[in-house]
Amino acid sequence: MTAVQAPRKPSHGPHSPDWKNALFVAPYLFFFVTLLVFPLFWGIWLSFHKADTFSSGPFVGFGNYVRLFNDKVFLQSVGNTFYFVLLTVPTLALIGLFLALALNARTRTATVLRSLFFFSSVLSVTIVTLIWRIVFIPQFGLLATVYGWFGATAPAFVSDPNLAMIAVAMATIWWCLGLPMMLFLSALQQIPGDIYEAAALDNASRWRTLTAITLPSIKRTFALVIIIQIVLQFQLFGQAWLMTRGGPNNVTKPIVLYIYDTAFRRWDLGLGAAASEVLFVLILLAAMAQYLISRRKEDL
Template sequence: MAEATLSGSASAAKAATRQAVQNINAPLWRNAVFVAPYLFLFVTLLVVPLFWSIWLSLHKADAFGIGRFVGVDNYFRLFRDKIFIQSVGNTFYFVFLTVPALALIGLMLALALNRKTRSAAALRAVYFSSSVLSVTIVTLIWRIVFIGNFGLPATIYGWFGATAPAFLSDPKLTMIGIAIATVWWCIGLPMMLFLSALQQVPQEIYEAAALDNASRWRTLWHITLPSIRRTFVLVIIIEIVLQFQLFGQARLMTQGGPNNVSKPIVLYIYEAAFTKWDLGLGAAASEILFILIMLAAMAQYFISRRRGEEG
């Protein structure tokens, strides 16, 4: 009788232990309370506006409300608009000017400042400090720099008796001037990302390379760059997404001129929706911008991934 009682107690204990293990591994729905605030903000500020913009782009809408359903007519109007096509080309040109420059200059600065010295720390702070400025301050600084007769280029060219290029009025140089200001403003983020990646590379690898008498170039090419390959891809994708959204610099430095040569897609959206009050057309243009950003980022990701697999 005692043995049966002990056996029953042991079985009950095992069952209780099994139930406790199952309870530990089972999902606790009350944990959703911790992610609910983020999910609420994500859905409210991103998901709902995305689908609302798609719905809006299919209607004739203005500031007073949504009118009749027009289907894809707003999109056809965009592709018949030469200014919109020009703004798309301007945006791609700007991304081509800024993204490689930000990645390469950021990498070079990170390699030069990846040292545990006070001077390196001070220079890192100096280069990153421009990133905390507002777009208004940045454009004001560079409008002063690019003043035709008194700016920095005019002063330097004047030393040699030459005429400085008009970065803000020459149609061929306007986007280059905006790109220079943008690179100066945004260089802090890629530099810090590369610095973080460089500091994660094991020092033992560099010590082994030093024992093999590897030159600095071979160490950079065969150790450092392969080790931070994923960070390089991340920087490229982040900068593509950011620079496709060019607005403040073009708006404050050139107003999209001269002759719309510096008007990006976001400025076109702003003028269509809030100057002409054609919200349907502005929403359609914003969807085109979303698709372009997504395609560009995915293309860069898959190309880099394929190269990494082949390497």
């Protein structure tokens, strides 16, 4: 069957359609289908059923979704997630941009500082939360010690309902700062140098160069960074779970922690699946925006 469709080529030419060629992609496709595609649809199916660990019970229609949107804790977790995204994403983008602008130089100091601001990104969430719990812990925490030098008492970041999410956000910003900085840096390095030479000949001020040349050139990167961070921070789990257990009073409980609690601690898999579909839709919207922006290159 090989040579029929493409008579110009020899039967084993790389461009003639041939079922045997699919053998190269088959091993990956096996895992892709069994561990991603199938669970994706199985999850949707589960969200319409009452289910536990091993089996799925009766069909309940939209019952799980109705329960979900009547659950104050779930609604609160959606609100918490948006609040967390609002706390972290703009800060990450702005500090990342500032650092990229300040450290975009070929000097040794700039290189060392870039490594310094990126190193936390390679740590696991466990180590990051361990570090930040010790920063916030009363009495011998770093914050308590620094406040102590001025004879003051540090606010109880982790246990105060008004501050707990801010504490989680601070740890997250410390952890995730490296990526936005590096993305901005690589965008800055793609701006052609002769534009700057022209600006220098025109005696443009630094501020004018920044606002008229640099910032407009990285507009698209800025949008990308924002969306990448929204997708990432929407999936908040480890920091909230390890620093505060979602407390106090669920104020730091994000959607993923709600899913974890519902599906894997209360074993209400149907409800957990429904919650994960809601999260999926939210993340899909952001991912679609990212796709549109990264494809529209001429918009630069």
